[in-house]
Amino acid sequence: MSGEADRPVFSGSCPLPLTDYPTVQLAHGGGGRLSQILVEGLFLEAFRNPALESLHDGAVLDTAAGGRLAVSTDSFVVRPLFFPGGDIGTLAIHGTVNDVAMCGAWPLALTVGFILEEGFSMEDLWRIVSSMKTAAGAAGVPLVTGDTKVVDRGKGDGVYVNTTGVGLVPEGVEVAPTRARPGDKVLLSGEIAVHGIAVMSVREGLDFETELETDSAALHRPVRALLESCGAGVHVLRDPTRGGVASALNEIAASASVGVRLEETAIPVAEQVRGACEILGFDPLYVANEGKFLAIVEPGVADQALEIMRRDPLGSQAEIVGEIVDDHPGKVFLKSRVGGQRIVDMLSGEQLPRIC
Amino acid sequence: MSGEADRPVFSGSCPLPLTDYPTVQLAHGGGGRLSQILVEGLFLEAFRNPALESLHDGAVLDTAAGGRLAVSTDSFVVRPLFFPGGDIGTLAIHGTVNDVAMCGAWPLALTVGFILEEGFSMEDLWRIVSSMKTAAGAAGVPLVTGDTKVVDRGKGDGVYVNTTGVGLVPEGVEVAPTRARPGDKVLLSGEIAVHGIAVMSVREGLDFETELETDSAALHRPVRALLESCGAGVHVLRDPTRGGVASALNEIAASASVGVRLEETAIPVAEQVRGACEILGFDPLYVANEGKFLAIVEPGVADQALEIMRRDPLGSQAEIVGEIVDDHPGKVFLKSRVGGQRIVDMLSGEQLPRIC
Numbered sequence: 001m002s003g004e005a006d007r008p009v010f011s012g013s014c015p016l017p018l019t020d021y022p023t024v025q026l027a028h029g030g031g032g033r034l035s036q037i038l039v040e041g042l043f044l045e046a047f048r049n050p051a052l053e054s055l056h057d058g059a060v061l062d063t064a065a066g067g068r069l070a071v072s073t074d075s076f077v078v079r080p081l082f083f084p085g086g087d088i089g090t091l092a093i094h095g096t097v098n099d100v101a102m103c104g105a106w107p108l109a110l111t112v113g114f115i116l117e118e119g120f121s122m123e124d125l126w127r128i129v130s131s132m133k134t135a136a137g138a139a140g141v142p143l144v145t146g147d148t149k150v151v152d153r154g155k156g157d158g159v160y161v162n163t164t165g166v167g168l169v170p171e172g173v174e175v176a177p178t179r180a181r182p183g184d185k186v187l188l189s190g191e192i193a194v195h196g197i198a199v200m201s202v203r204e205g206l207d208f209e210t211e212l213e214t215d216s217a218a219l220h221r222p223v224r225a226l227l228e229s230c231g232a233g234v235h236v237l238r239d240p241t242r243g244g245v246a247s248a249l250n251e252i253a254a255s256a257s258v259g260v261r262l263e264e265t266a267i268p269v270a271e272q273v274r275g276a277c278e279i280l281g282f283d284p285l286y287v288a289n290e291g292k293f294l295a296i297v298e299p300g301v302a303d304q305a306l307e308i309m310r311r312d313p314l315g316s317q318a319e320i321v322g323e324i325v326d327d328h329p330g331k332v333f334l335k336s337r338v339g340g341q342r343i344v345d346m347l348s349g350e351q352l353p354r355i356c
Numbered sequence: 357m358s359g360e361a362d363r364p365v366f367s368g369s370c371p372l373p374l375t376d377y378p379t380v381q382l383a384h385g386g387g388g389r390l391s392q393i394l395v396e397g398l399f400l401e402a403f404r405n406p407a408l409e410s411l412h413d414g415a416v417l418d419t420a421a422g423g424r425l426a427v428s429t430d431s432f433v434v435r436p437l438f439f440p441g442g443d444i445g446t447l448a449i450h451g452t453v454n455d456v457a458m459c460g461a462w463p464l465a466l467t468v469g470f471i472l473e474e475g476f477s478m479e480d481l482w483r484i485v486s487s488m489k490t491a492a493g494a495a496g497v498p499l500v501t502g503d504t505k506v507v508d509r510g511k512g513d514g515v516y517v518n519t520t521g522v523g524l525v526p527e528g529v530e531v532a533p534t535r536a537r538p539g540d541k542v543l544l545s546g547e548i549a550v551h552g553i554a555v556m557s558v559r560e561g562l563d564f565e566t567e568l569e570t571d572s573a574a575l576h577r578p579v580r581a582l583l584e585s586c587g588a589g590v591h592v593l594r595d596p597t598r599g600g601v602a603s604a605l606n607e608i609a610a611s612a613s614v615g616v617r618l619e620e621t622a623i624p625v626a627e628q629v630r631g632a633c634e635i636l637g638f639d640p641l642y643v644a645n646e647g648k649f650l651a652i653v654e655p656g657v658a659d660q661a662l663e664i665m666r667r668d669p670l671g672s673q674a675e676i677v678g679e680i681v682d683d684h685p686g687k688v689f690l691k692s693r694v695g696g697q698r699i700v701d702m703l704s705g706e707q708l709p710r711i712c
Contacts, residue, residue: 014482024476029506042482043502046489051465051500059500061465063423063524073467073520077505109407109417111429112399113518115471120380126370126398133402144407144415146399149433149516150385151710157511162469164429164520168419354507 016041031243032347057099068169070105075162079354083202085213089128093135094216096163101220102237104175105167112146112163117156139218172231177255179235185302186322187295189315191268192245196287196352197276217291222312229308233301238294246285246344249332259328264336266321286347288355372397387599388703413455424525426461431518435710439555441569445484449491450572452519457576458593460531461523468502468519473512495574528587533611535591538682541658543651545665546673547624552643552708553632573647578668585664589657594650602641602700605688615684620692622677642703644711
């Protein structure tokens, strides 16, 4: 029998204004404004603690044993399950390896939880599991424990995958969204919007001359190289997944109470991706990436950081795309191609549902 | 761009015989024989490594920093979401705290991943989050990071919750299913089958004189007391959730290549639960528990272990229910109330879908 203290207690009414959204909307999972309201207004309200309040994609724990542990969790609900260059399985490995890496940590192990829908093809499950094996093997991060649940037909969508990663943060590394400081440079490891467009092109049946493949990749090795070279000069790391570069930088701007100024001309976007964005009506700044990262570094190490990033095939197209400023705290603004300046806000609606 | 090594590779055909089950069945998630086939034949086949091969509910990692880390993951798909004495949120906290505790570890932190269905009531989400807050607070284990995804209406069932826990294994603790040895005593912390029957009674509309509440509870404190008292004399710990005591002991018997002999008369079952099992046609040995644990200990510390377990309110009805033997390796057999003996096999079908 459960003790009184363990009993569920319905503690007061929902802190979100239910008149606006009495039920969950797709956009609550889109990585934009509504996601932020849900996370900050409801989850953070309930679970408040210092690790969670950093609102990073992972948490860093100080263990009594002396090491700092990074933990990150992600559920994957992408559709279709298979897309050019990857599938839900590779995404689940890369996504969580990357979230651990973005804490400045070296990933030690992953866990995996499957939610399978009754009637899902066993062959497709094996395909997904095989690609997880390949991706985890290539990343050198073992899957050490797992769980499987099966739900009735019509209560799932084939398969949903959760992966959680743990890693160790090396001594001397101090990476956190709050550490962005005016003067810091913003580095981006390569061309943006590739994953989102690769998935959307399948959904929308777009044909390209050359097939556009997801950029999904494990980024812990280039991140380690960067940290080994620039140490505590690396202030913030972030992989701009759901909600894209715009949402990631907005979150950092809000966390650190600084402004972020981007140079549109410096942001690498492949021609094919730019074209697809125009057809689909997307701004590439908001489109998900799964193999790119942002690094916000001290100005004194920026050139060195850029060189290190470019040495890795995953960062060969890295650029310095902007800087941290002290005006417009909490905002991201873009110096456009034609010289104007515009605010790059959080997305308020849902742009790309179920992209990861 | 992803490197060649990271690319998904469809490595050969599915290792499960597809003629039997070309698609996922509910029973693949039921904790019985089909679950075992899926885990061992497919997941273990792909992800083989020493930590995973222990087939425990969690994994223990040796970190370079000197500590042993336990990691466990669980997804929760129970229906209904709310039931007497708990809900999916309390279950998600207790279940993962317990899986970490069953590695002999003290839980440090939890992560949470929500998969929400579009249209799910925000008020219900808040209720669930509130009970998670209460349960995590009572357990003293913080939720340090999380993730939320939203899937389209008709592709989920309100909410699915994944929790993953990390903990530290104290020095001197050596707990693993493979450590069960002939002569060891099997201790059970209290009355079985309560959670499963509490949930089924709501689903089936059974009326009891007094409402039957789930036994869902966090067990890390009584486990710690046991380990502090009996140290390495504790060989195996296991919470008999999905598939009940029978499945948990079958897994241990197979892991350690030993037999398990149970005394039916020693196994505590509440009258009300026994009655409900008869009505529903269930054997209480296969029904899920969420606040009970099995401890397999050296014979020399068995009485001491029993006394320690009984000191905690969560173990006040603890009993020695059987022993490990060297005949019938891999099997569990029960000396019945009337003196006969029968094999207690793994369940081959699905008894209670979506019980956790």
